[in-house]
Amino acid sequence: EIVLTQFPATxxxxxxxxxxxxxxxxxxxxxxxxxxxxxxxxxxxxxxxDVSNRATGIPVRFSGSGxxxxxxxxxxxxEPEDFATYFCHQRSNWPPHFGGGTKVEIK
Amino acid sequence: EVQLVESGGGLTQPGGSLTLSCxxxxxxxxxxxxxxxxxxxxxxxxxLAYISTSSYTIHHADSVRGRFTISRDNARNxxxxxxxxxxxxxxxxxxxxxxxxxxxxxxxxxxxQGIVVTVSS
Numbered sequence: 547e548i549v550l551t552q553f554p555a556t557x558x559x560x561x562x563x564x565x566x567x568x569x570x571x572x573x574x575x576x577x578x579x580x581x582x583x584x585x586x587x588x589x590x591x592x593x594x595x596d597v598s599n600r601a602t603g604i605p606v607r608f609s610g611s612g613x614x615x616x617x618x619x620x621x622x623x624x625e626p627e628d629f630a631t632y633f634c635h636q637r638s639n640w641p642p643h644f645g646g647g648t649k650v651e652i653k
Numbered sequence: 654e655v656q657l658v659e660s661g662g663g664l665t666q667p668g669g670s671l672t673l674s675c676x677x678x679x680x681x682x683x684x685x686x687x688x689x690x691x692x693x694x695x696x697x698x699x700x701l702a703y704i705s706t707s708s709y710t711i712h713h714a715d716s717v718r719g720r721f722t723i724s725r726d727n728a729r730n731x732x733x734x735x736x737x738x739x740x741x742x743x744x745x746x747x748x749x750x751x752x753x754x755x756x757x758x759x760x761x762x763x764x765x766q767g768i769v770v771t772v773s774s
Binding site for chain 1: 696697698699700703712714715748758759760761762764765766767
């Protein structure tokens with residue numbers, strides 16, 4: 547089973563700053579990695595798939611990078627609506643697995 | 654509009670059973686694989702089960718294998734999760750999630766609103 551570890555657990559930033567979130571896999575997942583955003587009381591929303599492809603309707607300030615075991619989600623110039631929890635997700639091997647999440651909060 | 658609507662949750666005692674249903678609309682149901690994912694309060698999502706378009710391929714997570722069973726009815730555009738021998742640790746919000754076209758698991762691009770299952774005496 548491939549386990550995903552996200553860090554930091556919490557990121558305290560102000561609107562306009564850049565957010566850098568990390569996700570590390572216990573073994574290589576190649577490019578089979580996605581990112582989801584979840585706001586309180588809402589369902590997860592697919593942001594990025596296949597490491598770096600934005601899902602439909604996702605603003606260009608969201609970008610993903612990485613390969614193998616180390617991945618990054620970058621949010622350039624945080625907007626108020628970006629303060630949320632972000633999860634990474636791998637589907638390289640069974641079972642698919644989600645990371646524990648990084649909460650981006652207003653400083 | 655692509656939509657998934659779960660039903661069938663609620664409160665049950667340890668050892669009890671529940672069947673969750675998911676009604677789909679807005680897309681060709683039989684062309685997509687489907688999943689159940691749950692999320693306990695304050696935790697990340699946990700994948701539970703996958704079913705391919707024709708039900709030929711099914712996978713369950715170790716945590717629920719032998720207790721939960723995923724199934725689908727393409728004629729009714731519906732997905733199901735039969736849950737038996739429920740435990741307190743099964744308490745969570747359960748989501749019906751669309752996967753990829755064809756029989757690939759794909760990415761989870763559409764989620765239902767979820768339904769709460771509480772297991773408590």
